[in-house]
Amino acid sequence: MSIKMRLLLSYLAMTFIPIVLFALIAATLASVYLKDLAGTGDREGMPAFWETSNKRDELIAGVKFMAQADPGRFTDSGFLKKTDEQLNELQAGLVVIINKEITYTSPYVDSTDLYNQLQKAQTNPDSNGWNDPKINDRFTMVKYDIIFSDHRTGTVYVLSDLMMFIKNFKKLFPLLILSLLIVIGLTNGILTYLVSRSLIKPLYALKHAASQIEDGDLGHEVNLNRKDEIGELGAAFEAMRVRLNESIRMQLQYEENRKELISNISHDLKTPITGIKACVEGIQDGIADTGPKRDKYVGMIAKKTEEMDQLIDELFLFSKLDLNRLPFNLEPTDLAAYLHDCVEELRLEPRMAGISVMFKFAGDGPVQVTADREKLRRVVMNIINNSLKYMDKAQKELRIELIDGQEEATVSIQDNGSGIEGAALPHIFERFYRAEPSRSTATGGSGLGLAIVKQIVEGQGGHVGAKSRIGEGTVIYFTLRKTGYGGEQL
Structure with missing residues (x-):
């Protein structure tokens, strides 16, 4: 239920519940304070x-009937006394x-100057809101004229006690006002508490969650279990918490990766620098005292320098891709x-001597794709360089295959090297990951080659993957979107 509907229902309840409760209380009070006016009462529901x-x-x-039918009875003291007693009870x-x-x-209405009051009420009637004329502050009257057989005239008055009603109503009225105020106060207070509690409690939960986030604790789930606007706010807050937690986790992972990168780069740079330093010291100390020896030492320095240059270029490229x-x-x-x-170019490279390079396309x-030619070559060469490091067969083979799909083209590069463990295979494209760190000294590299492949391929709308069997070799493949199926049409 929405907050708007909840508030509307609470407003309606604040209006109708007090009315119903007040009506019940008023009826109860009236039955208590007015019961003396009639005794027990015999008529059901009245x-x-x-x-x-x-x-x-x-x-x-009955008095009126007797005044018209038998006026002489009003000279009978017994009749008058009996009739008066019945009236007194009422x-x-x-x-x-x-x-x-x-x-x-x-005796019930005996009053001084009663005759003059009755005459005055007849000549100047004042009902004061009542149906019968009022003769003083206590009584109202009805009168019937009578004519006796001897032509005498007279009047019969029945005086009703007004004060009995007024006294009870004076007691009842303050209680009715007090009960009305109590009913309104309690009803509105309870409903306001219930409605505000249903709103404030989840807000306190959100405040508590915000305080935890402020303190750096992002592990507590925010679940309000509501389907109103506050529930939507809680869901948005939870989504924010999850994304913030994931962002911080990724940031920490990036920081850890960068620390690992610095460690790896420091290690990989130290190796060629140590070799260069040894060659320089050999030349300075006169160990390279002949031309061939000096040429050998200079060649070693050039090789180590080239390795350093390649390592720095790879790091620079990855940093740009990562950002x-x-x-x-x-x-x-x-x-x-x-x-x-x-x-064709690979087959002409000296380092590919003794390696069978085959290309297969059915x-x-x-096969039209939209790609960056220079970076695509970097992808192919990084995969091939990675394969060359781990070829351990006497007959080394590389198989490059192109598969033309309906929406994308797939390029797979297969070697017959040592293969990759199944547990390591899902991680080979991760930044700085090495399936066998112990081989890094012998094979070289910073562990960025396949990570660069993944960044370049995904930057062009494709994806990468790998399959491998221990002792049989590894297949690394990547896809590119064909022109017209998500590839950019230029």
Whole structure:
């Protein structure tokens, strides 16, 4: 449920729940404070004071009937007393006036100057919101004129006690106001607490996670298990944490790799420098005292210098590739013709003497890819140089094969060397990785050759891979996107 819907429902609940609770409380209080006006009440579902009012109306109707049908009964003291007692039970009383003289007054309504008050109420009625005229602060009245058989006239008054209702309502009203305030306060307080708790608790979780990240602890997962806006915020926060954790992990890995690079480069540079230093000292000490010896020492210095130059060039190239600062000069290239020319040049190189170099391509037409020709040659030569280091057979072979796929072309370079262990094979393209570090002194290299291959190929939209069997050799392959299938059309 969204926060917007949750807040809307809470506003509706804050409106309707207090109304319902107040109605129940008001009904309960009314039944408690008004029950004295009617005793127990016999009519099911009817409040007590309504029953009292109805009984009194019935009795007053009986008085009216007797005033019209048998007015002489109002001179009978027994009848008047009995009727008055019944009215007294219902908070009312009877007053009879004959020939402007009060002949009967109920003890319930006995009051001084009652006659004048009754006359005044008749001439200047003030109902004060009630249906019957009010004669003072306590009573309202109904009157019925009577005519006796001897032509005397009179009036029958039924006075109803107003104060009983007013007193109870005066007690009830403050309680109703207090209960309304309590209901509104409790309802709004509880709902506000529940809604705010559902919002504040996950925010505190996010705050705690942010504090942990600030302290450098990125290992704790942020999982709010919500499907609202805060849940989306938590998911975004968790994604940020994961990416930040991964970024820091990669940064630490890069730092470790760079430390390893410095160590490897220092080691690999020290070897030729030590050789150069030994040759120079030999010349200075007069050990190379003949022309052939001096030529030999100078040749060794030149060879070691070339090794250092190649090592530095390789490091410089990898640094540019690693920082994405080396531009690619992509152009349309017939990969089949390009590889054919590379194989022909390899066969002419002196270092390839005694090595069988074969090229296989099942097609008979051009294979158009978009590639950087110079860097593509670096890829091929790095793979071949890596293969040459580990050829241990008497008959050394290199097989270069081109496979023309529908969307990409695959180039594989296979040797018949010693092969690579299965556990090491997935890592040979990683930066500075060496499957057998112990061989580095004998074979040379910084461990960057295949990492450079991976960087160049992926920079042109391809990918690399390797397969190997111990004792049989290794196949290293790479792919390039064909023009029109993701390769750049120039």
